[in-house]
Amino acid sequence: MRHLLRTRDLTRDEAIHILDIALDMAAVQNREVKKLPTLRGKTVVNLFFEDSTRTRISFEAAAKRLSADVINFSARGSSISKGESLKDTAQTLQALGADGVVIRHPVSGAPQVLAVSGWITAGVINAGDGTHEHPTQGLLDAFTIRQRVHGAGARGRGLDGVRVIIVGDILHSRVARSNVWLLTTLGAHVHLVAPPTLLPVDTSGWPVTTGFDLDGALAGHPDVVMMLRIQEERMHGSFFPSSREYTRTWGLDGPRFRALQPDTIVMHPGPMNRGLEIAPIAADSPQSTVREQVANGVSVRMSALYVLLSGERETATVSGDGATEHHAIQQRSAAQ
Amino acid sequence: MIERAVLTRADISRALVRISHEILEANRGSADLVLLGIPTRGVTLAHRIAAEIERIEPDGPVPVGTLDVTMYRDDLTLTRTRTPGPTHLPLRGIDGAVVVLVDDVLYSGRTIRAAFDALSDLGRARAVRLAVLVDRGHREFPIRADFIGKNLPSSARERVNVRLCEVDGDDAVTIAGGEAA
Numbered sequence: 001m002r003h004l005l006r007t008r009d010l011t012r013d014e015a016i017h018i019l020d021i022a023l024d025m026a027a028v029q030n031r032e033v034k035k036l037p038t039l040r041g042k043t044v045v046n047l048f049f050e051d052s053t054r055t056r057i058s059f060e061a062a063a064k065r066l067s068a069d070v071i072n073f074s075a076r077g078s079s080i081s082k083g084e085s086l087k088d089t090a091q092t093l094q095a096l097g098a099d100g101v102v103i104r105h106p107v108s109g110a111p112q113v114l115a116v117s118g119w120i121t122a123g124v125i126n127a128g129d130g131t132h133e134h135p136t137q138g139l140l141d142a143f144t145i146r147q148r149v150h151g152a153g154a155r156g157r158g159l160d161g162v163r164v165i166i167v168g169d170i171l172h173s174r175v176a177r178s179n180v181w182l183l184t185t186l187g188a189h190v191h192l193v194a195p196p197t198l199l200p201v202d203t204s205g206w207p208v209t210t211g212f213d214l215d216g217a218l219a220g221h222p223d224v225v226m227m228l229r230i231q232e233e234r235m236h237g238s239f240f241p242s243s244r245e246y247t248r249t250w251g252l253d254g255p256r257f258r259a260l261q262p263d264t265i266v267m268h269p270g271p272m273n274r275g276l277e278i279a280p281i282a283a284d285s286p287q288s289t290v291r292e293q294v295a296n297g298v299s300v301r302m303s304a305l306y307v308l309l310s311g312e313r314e315t316a317t318v319s320g321d322g323a324t325e326h327h328a329i330q331q332r333s334a335a336q
Numbered sequence: 337m338i339e340r341a342v343l344t345r346a347d348i349s350r351a352l353v354r355i356s357h358e359i360l361e362a363n364r365g366s367a368d369l370v371l372l373g374i375p376t377r378g379v380t381l382a383h384r385i386a387a388e389i390e391r392i393e394p395d396g397p398v399p400v401g402t403l404d405v406t407m408y409r410d411d412l413t414l415t416r417t418r419t420p421g422p423t424h425l426p427l428r429g430i431d432g433a434v435v436v437l438v439d440d441v442l443y444s445g446r447t448i449r450a451a452f453d454a455l456s457d458l459g460r461a462r463a464v465r466l467a468v469l470v471d472r473g474h475r476e477f478p479i480r481a482d483f484i485g486k487n488l489p490s491s492a493r494e495r496v497n498v499r500l501c502e503v504d505g506d507d508a509v510t511i512a513g514g515e516a517a
Binding site: 001017020021023024027031032033035036037038066155306307310311312 | 408414457459
């Protein structure tokens with residue numbers, strides 16, 4: 001695997017492979033020396049065109065625990081805010097000798113452009129692009145569900161027969177999209193619940209069922225309830241009359257939470273709007289996996305970085321000025 | 337391809353019994369011993385040796401663990417991506433223990449070099465020893481085994497295959513290739 005751009009492309013075997021390696025990475029987190037020498041000498045660039053402290057530090061921790069060097073490159077206060085194009089930024093990274101680029105971008109498809117453009121030879125990990133996908137979030141959610149459902153026997157297994165409902169702003173959610181494709185690839189059944197205004201117009205191509213009624217969906221005793229964040233920054237239209245009304249109809253409030261089966265798990269990708277889409281009693285309960293999701297995020301990202309950056313690099317060609325630098329890098333590694 | 341048997345089931349069993357005696361002799365008993373198998377077949381061999389040691393000197397169970405060295409290899413960028421496996425340490429850990437690394441074939445020594453790095457991240461063993469079923473030569477590091485089932489001088493073109501019941505359905509060591517290549 002050279003890039004991780006979307007979970008839609010992952011086969012069941014590839015997904016399970018990444019989750020199994022993440023299991024071994026998780027074991028490293030419990031040791032006294034929480035570091036592996038595996039990616040020593042590799043450079044990982046966190047290229048963030050959108051603010052995200054949580055995802056960035058998770059990737060940073062993952063890369064550092066594999067002994068890679070990490071360079072953080074954020075749009076604010078950098079050459080990008082001065083109008084530099086993605087191509088010029090990419091060629092700068094190439095000249096720096098980046099082996100892996102973790103990119104978050106407000107435009108759907110930007111990581112794909114970076115991966116196929118030929119501007120860089122680095123492996124590209126999509127850390128969220130527009131309303132498209134956020135594959136490592138999907139992987140860490142799948143990992144978290146698999147651990148809760150199968151416990152110690154999780155290795156090598158999928159999520160066959162697990163019933164998941166995803167509730168909230170499906171329209172703008174790249175987390176929902178990555179989960180829809182990955183969880184169904186792993187054998188789970190996914191049901192989406194949202195206000196009609198926050199459901200994509202056409203979901204006929206998605207392997208899911210959809211509905212507007214949260215209470216009806218909860219009455220079916222799902223194994224997993226995943227609440228999505230209401231993204232204030234994307235609420236530019238009138239998607240629902242008021243946040244009170246949203247909470248009353250689509251929020252996981254106290255009464256709805258208390259009616260859940262005791263083994264139903266409650267997930268949220270964070271950061272949470274407590275009292276809006278999820279009540280504190282649900283977020284802080286033992287059924288909640290919010291903190292596990294954060295810890296598992298590091299393990300899954302270590303796994304993804306390992307799968308992408310170790311192993312023989314497939315030959316890649318660089319166009320433009322990057323070629324000379326690439327040649328120099330090859331010569332350096334050949335001399336070792 | 338011609339495949340020639342080098343060790344039979346009975347040969348492997350005798351070699352493991354001898355190695356078990358040698359470990360006990362060198363360690364003067366089974367105190368502080370920890371056997372760590374290197375996946376896949378080293379783990380199977382470690383369990384067999386532990387069972388044999390417990391049979392010879394029934395002083396209680398010998399702790400057995402698994403040491404995956406994939407993430408410590410120096411050749412990760414030279415081949416396709418390797419799949420790492422789990423590392424399981426016995427509850428006592430390895431601090432102060434006499435760790436016996438167990439692997440099926442000793443060849444370049446690179447796996448064992450990686451194992452040293454992996455061990456030092458897990459704790460400080462009092463001593464580290466190495467037991468292998470087959471030593472086929474061609475070392476690329478100054479590493480030697482303390483306990484050897486069979487010395488098998490081989491050509492680098494040949495391929496040594498170790499098969500064990502628990503993994504492959506039968507016990508045998510065979511050698512293939514060589515002259516034909």
